[in-house]
Amino acid sequence: MVVLNEKHYIGEGLIRTCYVNPEDKNQCIKVPKPHVERNYTYKEILYYLKLHKRDRSAYDYSFYSDYKGEITTNLGVGQIFDLIRDEPTGTVSKTLEYYLGNESLIDGETLWEALLKLKAQMTFFKVFTRDLRARNLCCKLLNNNTIQIIIIDGIGHRDFFPLADYFNHFSKKKIERTFKKWHFTSIKDQKVFLLEELLKTNGQ
């Protein structure tokens, strides 16, 4: 059993708490919060397992944090994923939400270019996400002074007839819809969306 404590803590969302895997610094362990139904995380895992069946040897699939299996911890059963770290420093990469709130760190044009690249990769490889939020994307700083945006949460889809898994026309349309739905139509639109969401949460 792996023992997790506050020194391994990275961050948390509504569903899970994320820790560095004490046995592998390039992995994280996500422990579902007590109120979360097993079925919720299970569906996401099924999608990862479907992706694992593909032959990924010839392609660069590094645009999402991959699922590595389950592990028992002192806090309950957790799921292991790739942990995203910045190349120059080795520190855990920050989310796109963080960089959108700290404009001076990475300019909007660089972020937008990286988002377009992610969109192209998702379309080409037919990888979908249900929850394309800025807090579910990491900005990995690279040694060549560029960045790569990587999906860390929300991968999968709920389509009963998964046409988008097989046909380019449907996958392209689906990813276009996802980017529009989550207000990734420009950096400005995304910032307005984040602000509106923040006001809604504070107004509750």
Ligand SMILES: Nc1ncnc2c1ncn2[C@@H]1O[C@H](COP(=O)(O)OP(=O)(O)OP(=O)(O)O)[C@@H](O)[C@H]1O
């Ligand atoms: N693979 C990763 N690499 C680096 N940081 C990560 C990774 N996964 C998660 N994090 C950090 O932990 C936080 C919470 O993780 P995650 O988004 O998986 O939780 P969640 O509860 O499923 O989120 P949500 O509220 O969006 O459902 C992220 O916002 C990010 O800061």
Ligand SMILES: [Mg+2]
């Ligand atoms: Mg999240």
